[in-house]
Amino acid sequence: MSQAMSDIAVTELQQMAASWESEYKQLISGNNVRLDLSRGKPAPEQLALSDSLDGILHGNFITPSGIDTRNYGNVLGIPEARALGAELMGVPANEVVAGGNSSLSLMHFVLGTAMHQGFWGDQRRWRNDPRPKLLTPVPGYDRHFALSESFGLEMINIPMTPAGPDMQRAAELAANDPSIKGIWCVPKYSNPTGNTYSQDIVDAMAVLPQQAASDDFVVLWDNAYAVHDLDEAGDILPCLREACLKVGTYDHVVQFASTSKITLASGGVGFIAVSENVLKVLEKHLSVFVIGPDKVNQLRHVKFLGGRLKEHMAAHAAIVRPKFERVLTKLRTELADLKVANWTEPKGGYFISLDVQPGLAKKVITLAGAAGLTLTPAGATFPYGKDPLDKNIRIAPTFAQEAELEQAMHILTLCIKLVSAQATLGQQKV
Ligand SMILES: Cc1ncc(COP(=O)(O)O)c(C=O)c1O
Incomplete structure (x- = not known):
């Protein structure tokens, strides 16, 4: 087959x-497969790469800087973990x-601070705006939307391009509406497009932040996939800090990262990076939120990584790369010639x-679901699920x-072909 479906x-x-259709009906009759392509989480083999975190301290809980990690305190984290965050995010450790x-x-803490206290030690607070x-x-990350x-x-959609968000549109909107207070970004290997900002x-x-009509605009820079390259020659994300320092907007950026998909998902270390000015304000509010982070886990991570x-990360890539390749190969062989779908690589x-x-999309996801394949719900990659x-x-x-994966992609591509053919032929149902 080398013809477009149309x-x-x-x-x-x-x-x-x-x-x-008959292949699909065969699939659902007597079908008891349970497959799932909705879970953006590490496989057990990836988690096992970090098994030696367990016991790595051998009873020595004191950091090289002399902090007893078992006790309260050090709300900004141990210096060695701040340095690890700095390495991940490409910023100085004293900003982490x-x-x-x-x-x-x-992120929840930062949004709360933006709403109720502000980042600059003055009267600016997002809640001042009705x-x-x-x-x-x-498309973007559903948990940013839920947060x-x-x-x-309120959320306003900005289209993603392969080089990043449509910045002309973002600037037009922000310049004309003082109630627009910020923008969410996943700048490297964006969730879900995988694009890296140019x-x-x-x-x-x-x-x-300078173009925005509001004076408390903040860029929320969630660099969750900063080091998650599939190949040695991964994408290079240009440095936002440098760009902001050049134009004087660095007090209007909050960066995030974590080791969730480096070591243990929900058992890693999360990071924030901000300018020194903003850090002073944030520290005050952070000490209301928590007496100190889990420094024992921070020390484990420092020793381990x-x-x-x-x-x-190369060991992760060796596990993940063949899975991406399998999905992409199936998309190419089943759908490329028919021209019924586009995808990112x-x-x-x-x-x-x-x-x-x-x-x-909804029809494909429903049909796949009936054949035993769970996909992320239609609309989940957009605010309000729409x-x-x-x-x-x-x-x-x-x-x-x-x-x-092979089986799951067989079901998915079959459903796409069937639903697309029905739409092309003007039919409604299987
Ligand atoms: C873009 C993005 N940010 C943040 C997270 C969650 O990070 P954490 O586990 O550090 O809370 C995810 C998890 O999928 C993600 O995709």
């Missing part, structure tokens, strides 16, 4: 659709907070973003075993 003669396409087990909870809003590049919604922050986009992001982060991260023809074109499907290849 060019196939009706009678021929009817025959193809009938054969896909090494926190607890999750960057998501740090309808504060955030810009959300789409924003939980704080009553230098132009990073430069444009650095001037956005110190000097071997690259090697450790990321060089790292945890996701592949698949766009089917507009109006078909994909305006109903076309985006997020594929998470990491957790499944390779054989399961």
Whole structure:
């Protein structure tokens, strides 16, 4: 088959659709497969790479800097863990907070601070605006949307391009609406597109706080996949800090990262990076939130990852790369010629973003679900669960075993072919 579906003669396409339909019906009759491509989490083999975290301290809880990690205190984290965060985020260690087990909870803390206390030790607070809003590049990360919604922050979609968010649109909106208070970014191997922001986009992001009509605009820079390259030659993310320092906006950036997908998911270390000015304010509010982070876990991480982060991430890549390749090969062989879908081919991260023809994502996901394949719910990659074109499907290849992936992709591509053929032929149902 080397013809676009739209060019196939009706009678021929009817025959193809009938054969896909009978294959699908066979699949669901007596079907008891349970497959899942919705879980953006590490596979057990990836977690096992960090098994030696357990017991690594051998009873020595004192940091090289002399801190007893078993006790309260050090709200910004131990210096050695702050240095680890600095390495991950490409910033100086004195701008880093090494926190607890999750960057998501740090994001919650940061949004709360932005709403109620502000970052600058003055009267600026997002809650001063009756309808504060955030810009959300789409498709994006569902938990950013849930967080924003939980704080009553309205979200405005910004389209993603392969180089990053549409910055012209972002600047137009922010310049004309003082209630727009910030923008969410996953700048490297974005969830779910896998795109990495270009230098132009990073430069444009650095001037956005100046262009914004509000004086308390903040770039929320969630660099969750900073070191998650699938190949040695991964994408290079230009440095936002440098770009901001050039134009004087560094007090309007909060960066996040964590080791959740480096060591243990929910058992790692989360980080924030901000300017020294903002850190002083943040520290005050952080000490209301927590007496000290889990410093024992921080010390374990320092011992485990110190000097071997690259090697450790290469071991992850060796497990994850074949899974991405398997998914992409199946998409190419089953769908490329038919031209019924587009997808991203990321060089790292945890996701592949698949766009089917507009109006078909929900149907594909439902059909796949009936055949035993769970996919991320339609619309989940958009604020309020609403994909305006109903076309985006997020594929998470990491957790499944390779054989399961093959089966899952067979079901997914079959469903896409069937639903696309039905739409092309003007039919409604299987
Ligand atoms: C973009 C992004 N940020 C944050 C997280 C969660 O991070 P953590 O485990 O540090 O809370 C994820 C997890 O999937 C993610 O994809």
